[in-house]
Amino acid sequence: MSLTRRNFLIRGSLSLVAGTLSSALAEPKTRNKVPVDFQDWESVRRQFDLAPDHIHLALFFLASHPRPVRQAIEQYRAKLDANPLLTVENAMFVQSDENIPLQVCRAIANYIGGDAQDIALTQNTTTGLALLYHGLPLREGDEILTTTQDHYVHHESIRLATERCGATWRKISLFDSYESISPDEMSDRIRKAIGPKTRAVGVTWVHSSSGLRLPIPRIAAALADVNRGRDEKNRVLLIVDGVHGIGVEDPKITALGCDAFAAGTHKWLFGPRGTGFVWAKPELWKRMRPVIPSFSSPDLFAAWEQEREPGSSARAAWFSPGGFQAFEHFWALPQAIRFHQDIGPARITARTHELNAQMKEGLAHMPNIQLYTPRDEKLSAGIVCFDVKGMKPEAVVERLLAQRIVASTTPYRVSYARLACNVVNTPQEIETALRAIRQLG
Ligand SMILES: Cc1ncc(COP(=O)(O)O)c(C=O)c1O
Structure with a gap:
């Protein structure tokens, strides 16, 4: 731990060495070389390194990092690898605006x-x-x-x-x-x-x-x-x-x-x-x-x-x-x-609701489906839970995965099949998933 008086005293001399380091830390060069058009969902989608041969309907489980996050992590990792002590001291223990947790x-x-x-x-x-x-x-x-x-x-x-x-x-x-x-x-x-x-x-x-x-x-x-x-x-x-x-x-x-x-x-x-x-x-x-x-x-x-x-x-x-x-x-x-x-939280809310509404609407009209998530927008968000009548949720997930559609089951006493559409998904992907679900059961 570095907050000793000795460390406070030597920080003056270290800070000369670390000055450039800390300012570089404060402003990682994470801007994308290929310009992102935040108004264009396809451009937003291209910021992710997701496997393109799958339809990803379980990203709420754990995030895939978009490009600016990957770049920032990589830059901080390089600094930590180059000089762990100075990097951590200057980021964590400096009592100024350069303190990174702050x-x-x-x-x-x-x-x-x-x-x-x-x-x-x-x-x-x-x-x-x-x-x-x-x-x-x-x-x-x-x-x-x-x-x-x-x-x-x-x-x-x-x-x-x-x-x-x-x-x-x-x-x-x-x-x-x-x-x-x-x-x-x-x-x-x-x-x-x-x-x-x-x-x-x-x-x-x-x-x-x-x-x-x-x-x-x-x-x-x-x-x-x-x-x-x-x-x-x-x-x-x-x-x-x-x-x-x-x-x-x-x-x-x-x-x-x-x-x-x-x-x-x-x-x-x-x-x-x-x-x-x-x-x-x-x-x-x-x-x-x-x-x-x-x-x-x-x-x-x-x-x-x-x-x-x-x-x-x-x-x-x-x-x-x-x-x-x-x-x-x-x-x-x-x-x-x-x-x-940059994308705009209100646009993200609207898009996420729109895609999940499309999914719910499609499921609600299938005779082989029991939909649990409320269709009312005010009572739902980005997750859609359902059963295919006569099938266990794990079997639903397995059958979808065989068609390269990534779904999940809910980890609860009573488990359901679950899909979650987010801003990297497209209306076409939802249609493909719905077509696959219609053929189950
Ligand atoms: C409702 C809810 N709370 C908490 C968690 C745990 O989240 P974390 O992995 O961030 O601890 C989950 C996991 O997906 C969850 O669904």
């Missing part, structure tokens, strides 16, 4: 409409959820409420966190049948399930089990109702797993009304694999307890050196897990955000 937080803040100081950098959604639930100021007897429709890592984060402190947790279903999903009923069910000991509600913005998109602002309003009359420490917090909404829906997630939001940036956002973030309201960070030592907080290091308690209340940077990591991936994240911003 730049990464600023890029995320600019995208989500928040403050860089309220963002912790994580490796994925899983780490983010674990940090959040383990960091909550839970006491024995407190309860966390969640739903039966959330992901394994969400439930496990809650189970492990509550087990440690004698808190409890409970799951409710948001609906009885896929045919009768209603935003009012979902928020109502949550509101009615909240008890006097409930301290947090954990939900998922877009379910990877069905493609259902939750009305988060409506759920937040229901919680606000419950919280009227509760004091700060008994407030019910709204925690959102946002991984399948970010990069598809309006990125200004701080307007959703939740208290905390965790997401990987390596799915829909096409960010470097192994990157993610947590955003939370500053008043929540203050009440939380960090779990993993941070390398982003000189104040914590100074407190350790001086053998004293940190002395102030917690803030987001205390929650970014420290230790050396795949820095070239983390540092390249702003390039993924820039890529999205």
Whole structure:
């Protein structure tokens, strides 16, 4: 770890050597040699190195890096290989605008409409959820409420966190049948399930089990109702797993009304694999307890050196897990955000919805198909789940793969076949996939 006084002292002399290095780091030369036309979906698609002989309908699983992200990773990797110590010292521990984690937080803040100081950098959604639930100021007897429709890592984060402190947790279903999903009923069910000991509600913005998109602002309003009359420490917090909404829906997630939001940036956002973030309201960070030592907080290091308690209340940077990591991936994240911003988040939302609507419309008219994802745009996003009657979902995926169409199954107790169309896909690809599905069963 480099934040010793000695290192601060020698930084002056090192910085002469490293001056050119750090400015090169701050502005990686990632501009594409072949100009991209961000208005042209075919040009956007050409930025990816995807196997051209497959139709990729599972890119939400893990991102393929677009060209600017690949280039940024490659440039940072070359710098790290050339001089690991100077590169890391100047990127990580310099307390100025050249600090790269700070730049990464600023890029995320600019995208989500928040403050860089309220963002912790994580490796994925899983780490983010674990940090959040383990960091909550839970006491024995407190309860966390969640739903039966959330992901394994969400439930496990809650189970492990509550087990440690004698808190409890409970799951409710948001609906009885896929045919009768209603935003009012979902928020109502949550509101009615909240008890006097409930301290947090954990939900998922877009379910990877069905493609259902939750009305988060409506759920937040229901919680606000419950919280009227509760004091700060008994407030019910709204925690959102946002991984399948970010990069598809309006990125200004701080307007959703939740208290905390965790997401990987390596799915829909096409960010470097192994990157993610947590955003939370500053008043929540203050009440939380960090779990993993941070390398982003000189104040914590100074407190350790001086053998004293940190002395102030917690803030987001205390929650970014420290230790050396795949820095070239983390540092390249702003390039993924820039890529999205260059295309235009609203255009990405419209295109993703359009392609998935085409898929749902096609499936809904096939007699051999049971479609689970709501056709209503307001209740869906980029994931489409279905069954081919009389066939196991794994068999559906296998048969599609035999035709070079990459699909997936949902990793839940009841599993479905799943397709996800994103901006690299074309309407022609959707038609080809629909033709293949029509012939199954
Ligand atoms: C809803 C949901 N949450 C969390 C995760 C885990 O994401 P990560 O790999 O970023 O930890 C997944 C995985 O796809 C998911 O579908």
